[in-house]
Amino acid sequence: MRFFWIILLSLSLAGCASSVVYNPMQVANQQELLLNESGFKAVREGMTIDQVHTIMGTALVIGYSFQSPDYKPLTIPNPYKSEAIRDTGYFIEYYIEAIRQPDGIVSDNELMPLIFQNGKLIGRGWDLVHSLRPAKPPA
Secondary structure, three states: OHHHHHHHHHHHHHOOOOOOOOOHHHHHHOOOEEOOHHHHHHOOOOOEHHHHHHHHOOEEEEEEEOOOOOOEEEEEEOOOEEEEEOOOOEEEEEEEOEEOOOOOOOOHHHEEEEEEEOOEEEEEOHHHHHHHOOOOOOO
16 A cells, blocks of 8 residues: 555656756846836926936946956946927936846837926826827828
């Protein structure tokens, strides 16, 4: 009888084995890395550009260089880019919100626009950006 239970236990454990090979790069490519998250939570409409800069900082650390003994941080500017919408008084700063595809390229879907008018934050997001841009005349 004891032999029966040993065989049954062995077969049940063998059924749990997996033949899938773990690939860390594939797993990393399927994950979304959120950045600037605490800053976005703290930023509120009505804040000045200087107040937003104080919260968001001027550089975003994305890693560290292990080439030297002092482990220098690898940074990108924060905001990543900015633009003024001509003749409107609107100014937009684009902050990296997430790395959705680790391909070395910062795409629009990885950016969060913060929109200012006359130096004050009036909102965030791509819908607001698109609503503020002047419509292009038909070709």
